[in-house]
Amino acid sequence: MTENENTTNDPIIICEDVHKWFDDFHVLKGITTTFKKGERAVICGPSGSGKSTFIRTINRLEEHQRGTIIVDGIELSNDLRNINLIRQEVGMVFQQFNLFPHLTNIKNITLGPIQVRKMPKKAAEEAALALLVRMGIEDQAYKYPAEISGGQQQRVAIARALAMEPKIMLFDEPTSALDPEMISEVLDVMRELAHSGMTMLVVTHEMGFAREVADRVMFFDEGVVIEEAAPADFFDNPQHERTKLFISQTLQH
Amino acid sequence: MENLAITQEVKPPNTSKSPLKWLQDNLFNTWYNTILTCLALVFLFLVFRGVLTWVFTQANWKVVPANLQILMIGPYSIEQVWRIWIVLDTLLVLLGLSAAVWKGLVLRISTVIASIGLIFLLIPLDLVKKIETDPATLEFNLNIVYLIFFKRRWLLGGLVLFGITFFLGRDRNSLRRWVIGGWILSFPWTMIVLHGFGENTISTTNWGGLLLTLILAAVGIAACFPLGVLLALGRRSQLPAIKWVSTIYIETIRGVPLITILFMGSIILPIFIPGDFQLDKVIRAMIALTLFSAAYMAENVRGGLQAIPQGQVEAAQAVGLTYPKTMLFIVLPQALRAVIPAIVGQFISLFKDTSLVSIVGLLDLLGIAKSILGNPKWQGLYVEVYIFIALIYFIFTFAMSFVSRKIEADLGVGKH
Numbered sequence: 001m002t003e004n005e006n007t008t009n010d011p012i013i014i015c016e017d018v019h020k021w022f023d024d025f026h027v028l029k030g031i032t033t034t035f036k037k038g039e040r041a042v043i044c045g046p047s048g049s050g051k052s053t054f055i056r057t058i059n060r061l062e063e064h065q066r067g068t069i070i071v072d073g074i075e076l077s078n079d080l081r082n083i084n085l086i087r088q089e090v091g092m093v094f095q096q097f098n099l100f101p102h103l104t105n106i107k108n109i110t111l112g113p114i115q116v117r118k119m120p121k122k123a124a125e126e127a128a129l130a131l132l133v134r135m136g137i138e139d140q141a142y143k144y145p146a147e148i149s150g151g152q153q154q155r156v157a158i159a160r161a162l163a164m165e166p167k168i169m170l171f172d173e174p175t176s177a178l179d180p181e182m183i184s185e186v187l188d189v190m191r192e193l194a195h196s197g198m199t200m201l202v203v204t205h206e207m208g209f210a211r212e213v214a215d216r217v218m219f220f221d222e223g224v225v226i227e228e229a230a231p232a233d234f235f236d237n238p239q240h241e242r243t244k245l246f247i248s249q250t251l252q253h
Numbered sequence: 254m255e256n257l258a259i260t261q262e263v264k265p266p267n268t269s270k271s272p273l274k275w276l277q278d279n280l281f282n283t284w285y286n287t288i289l290t291c292l293a294l295v296f297l298f299l300v301f302r303g304v305l306t307w308v309f310t311q312a313n314w315k316v317v318p319a320n321l322q323i324l325m326i327g328p329y330s331i332e333q334v335w336r337i338w339i340v341l342d343t344l345l346v347l348l349g350l351s352a353a354v355w356k357g358l359v360l361r362i363s364t365v366i367a368s369i370g371l372i373f374l375l376i377p378l379d380l381v382k383k384i385e386t387d388p389a390t391l392e393f394n395l396n397i398v399y400l401i402f403f404k405r406r407w408l409l410g411g412l413v414l415f416g417i418t419f420f421l422g423r424d425r426n427s428l429r430r431w432v433i434g435g436w437i438l439s440f441p442w443t444m445i446v447l448h449g450f451g452e453n454t455i456s457t458t459n460w461g462g463l464l465l466t467l468i469l470a471a472v473g474i475a476a477c478f479p480l481g482v483l484l485a486l487g488r489r490s491q492l493p494a495i496k497w498v499s500t501i502y503i504e505t506i507r508g509v510p511l512i513t514i515l516f517m518g519s520i521i522l523p524i525f526i527p528g529d530f531q532l533d534k535v536i537r538a539m540i541a542l543t544l545f546s547a548a549y550m551a552e553n554v555r556g557g558l559q560a561i562p563q564g565q566v567e568a569a570q571a572v573g574l575t576y577p578k579t580m581l582f583i584v585l586p587q588a589l590r591a592v593i594p595a596i597v598g599q600f601i602s603l604f605k606d607t608s609l610v611s612i613v614g615l616l617d618l619l620g621i622a623k624s625i626l627g628n629p630k631w632q633g634l635y636v637e638v639y640i641f642i643a644l645i646y647f648i649f650t651f652a653m654s655f656v657s658r659k660i661e662a663d664l665g666v667g668k669h
Contacts, residue, residue: 061567088573098568102586111582112572157568164572 327461481550
């Protein structure tokens with residue numbers, strides 16, 4: 001693991017004592033952390049630990065009920081304009097891809113730039129094609145999502161998020177719904193993105209990816225961050241009993 | 254070489270049967286099925302013999318050609334009938350242009366509509382009338398054919414215009430916004446041309462027959478669709494006020510029969526409206542039909558909205574789309590596609606429901622049929638008249654469900 005030459009000292013996401021409840025269920029119990037510009041953070045933990053909920057609060061797909069979240073200098077509140085501003089700066093990739101099935105792949109990508117960024121149609125299409133080349137699937141541009149494989153769909157979804165030229169990318173278990181032989185093609189794209197200096201928050205079970213790419217690994221359990229460390233320390237020298245158990249279980253297979 | 258057997262393509266076994274074999278396998282395969290088949294054949298023969306004998310020997314079809322004009326346009330003045338033709342031809346021109354600039358689905362729908370026009374162009378009802386009054390014309394006579402087409406020159410001209418505008422407009426996609434504007438203007442244009450002004454005014458009480466039925470249905474369909482979509486979105490809104498207003502509206506309207514709403518509109522509403530202001534009778538019927546249909550439309554659309562996974566909305570929000578744009582570009586296209594059969598079913602029942610306006614005194618197709626039967630000259634010819642208007646209703650509703658099937662097939666692209 002080499003030092004990430006892209007990471008700066010400028011904070012881009014600041015979370016202070018973030019709490020979230022689903023009815024009576026306390027999902028996030030006071031998360032306090034700061035992500036720096038260019039940082040690559042991998043978030044792991046057992047299911048139900050609140051890790052997905054946490055990254056979904058960052059672009060307000062989930063509302064936090066206590067504490068503050070400041071993204072790129074804008075505090076997340078109920079102000080719709082602020083929410084939309086932040087969403088333009090934060091790209092998101094979902095476990096289930098969530099491509100728009102009634103639009104071709106290229107239209108999936110150009111919709112945001114044209115409708116939100118007010119980019120001319122032609123420029124948006126050129127940019128989308130360039131992104132598809134970067135994803136290695138330029139020949140799938142005019143097909144519909146249902147006509148391509150899961151791995152290709154997820155790469156279209158990544159291109160869709162990147163087309164908005166976000167400052168931050170959130171990945172919510174991007175490879176969990178993929179067949180094993182397609183996981184690597186998506187991880188390759190994410191690796192390339194990481195090396196380009198993008199700020200990335202990745203919820204994943206891919207420990208190999210975490211070890212290789214992350215600047216920091218955060219371990220969630222029952223709504224709190226139990227342990228966070230650079231990958232080398234995290235995997236080779238975990239402090240917490242719960243972390244040790246998790247690592248031994250995930251590395252067993 | 255040894256792999257040849259594996260790599261060879263294997264054709265599926267031929268399972269199609271000859272008609273004779275099919276009969277043997279399905280209708281005469283056991284002794285009791287043979288008996289059932291024979292009984293069914295005897296039954297069908299008896300029924301059809303009765304029906305066909307009645308249709309061709311006993312029925313008095315004279316009533317249809319003799320009243321054709323009133324069935325089509327009601328008491329609308331025959332000297333002013335060119336106005337109807339102008340409206341029809343305007344619509345055919347718009348239709349031709351739409352077919353040309355959108356192609357695909359719109360082209361198919363237009364073809365269906367133009368075919369209905371063609372059917373009406375070719376039905377030789379005038380000829381029947383002519384033969385009744387003057388049997389000598391039974392001999393084939395080019396002169397009569399000419400006369401018939403001369404009488405129908407407006408329809409013929411409209412269909413020709415349809416063809417010409419389609420031909421001229423092909424691939425001129427920049428015309429699209431003009432065509433949309435044309436369709437929006439076509440409604441006031443229709444009303445103004447039909448109504449006229451000055452001394453030649455034809456009040457809406459004189460609109461009738463198929464003309465009135467089509468106007469009521471077209472306006473109802475065009476207006477209830479957007480209203481229904483808004484109500485469906487309203488019912489799913491997170492804002493309590495909008496949600497409750499929509500829900501109460503939908504549930505109230507659905508709890509009341511259409512005929513009650515028509516009576517409300519035609520009798521009770523005028524009592525509450527102050528002063529001399531009188532809303533036109535036809536307009537009131539249009540409003541009643543629209544308000545009624547919109548409630549059902551809303552429920553159909555809501556069914557489609559519920560079928561859209563939350564992930565679609567989240568993905569749209571994640572790229573920064575606002576709520577209206579999320580609905581317009583992501584949710585509604587998918588939701589409406591999922592409920593096209595239900596929506597078209599709603600349109601079809603709206604089309605047939607227009608017949609209820611005859612109860613509040615409007616002379617739509619059914620109202621005219623009733624008034625014809627009230628004429629002593631045509632007394633007792635219920636079956637003939639009702640079969641004829643049923644046939645007209647059927648032509649239109651069948652065309653609508655045919656178009657619906659085409660739309661479904663067309664929009665299936667990339668869905669699964």
